[in-house]
Amino acid sequence: MSRPALAAVPLPEPAPLFAAAKGDIAVSFEFFPPKTEKMAEVLWSSVQTLAPLRPQFVSVTYGAGGSTRERTHATVERIVRETDLPAAAHLTCVNACRDEINTIARSYWDSGVRHIVALRGDPPEEGATYQPHPDGYADAAALVAGLKHVAPFEISVACYPEVHPQASCAAGDLDNLRRKVDAGADRAISQFFFSPEAFLRFRDRVAAAKIDVELVPGILPVSNVGQTRKFAGQCGAGIPEWMDGIFEGLDDQPTARQLIAATVAAELCGQLYAGGVRHFHFYTLNRAELAYAICHLLGVRAKVAA
Template structure:
């Protein structure tokens, strides 16, 4: 005798797979970091070429702490412009530079045809305990956004923190700061990574209560190394659930298994967000294309079939 569906204690939400819903309207974007070596450069461009067919809305290129990768960031952004069909977004910070120096970078991007900047306060330089504004520089991200807006009609993305920035004393103070960035001219916010969809939706509610009405795009980090993840999380104020650590326990020497677990975790998170109405997703790729490609595939965002290919 076949038992009725509810005899297993499964409610209506759980009787259908998260992956059953057809997805046609997702918009994605990717974040890369500039390479330090020739080998890393090859990996970066292989990753870019692998993900390019997914037709992202934009791809962003990070800045190192203290502006340490400034030249590499600029070179990577400009090469994306010339060698691909992608739309690059350049990260820009306030750290270790005067307003005049930062403004010169903004104008250089404008002349090169870069129309999207990710404006961030930036992390303290290596060895510094806390962030301090550079004398004569932009004091914070809100000031930087206003400076960018004064120079050109850029698309401007800023950071958002579902669990608050580590330097903010309270979530309310952090939301006040985000509101200042939006009021200064930012057009979207991209969140720090998280692993609980409800955490993101609660954050959306908080943003709405503060009158923040720009898109709040969830930042998705497919986990490649759990030890490194804990370091990232500590630096940005993100919590790592105990269940995630248990999933990766014993897999230090099994990179392929780690990748399978990582894709499953991130794919499920994206599908839960989609079921809640999210249509824009930003992926922190760590320059690892296959894992991000797999998560996009699980989300339902596919590269178009090549001519002559079969489904």
């Protein structure tokens, strides 16, 4: 005896991860100063590629111990001089007295820079313990307070969703963030992470602690797991085991690595977007294509000058 045919029940069509993205976000990009003329060309090409996305700001880092201070200064000044992008310069406490740092800050202000990323900084020798300069700023909170006395800078600082490796505990890490905000920080940019829950739970802890500051997730598209693992060891970020597996066997396939890197980072951004995040800060490593692709998925489109 044959059974009656069952009526087909239409299955709900799952919404694509980026279906809700409407371009209603702010983006910002971080670059590092070039060490050679060829690297300078790559950096400037990256700046020009990302400029049409109209980032809220672009920042330029220091090397360890302030070792690239002059190149950072030159790069920031070129961005101010040759583009209309809001440029932010990194400043750290390492290997500099207060007068030296204040002089650099005034020079930035005089050249048109209105935004500083204020960081304690890492010692020049890998693995060494941070020691403040005897005549310098003791930490990032002191640096923020000092910069606010130099000029009315907009100031961004760092925060750590997975706790700074030198913090005594998560509560102590939050207290350090509070000190930076109380000193005048306008924004806290997170170290990179690979779990959306890490950032969203951190956002909840900051809110529960009544620390009133804009929190911006730092996004690092990964195409070299070994290099990223070194970065992660310095800032306390966890790297999930599955990340090793998806890049396995691709050492000689740079294009495939880039495609996978963009996919993984874009999914992270999509999940953060679904959690209410509307500003993303990209650690570009001076490679524009990955950040550009992810921004496109998030609905950010290039604005062509009329």
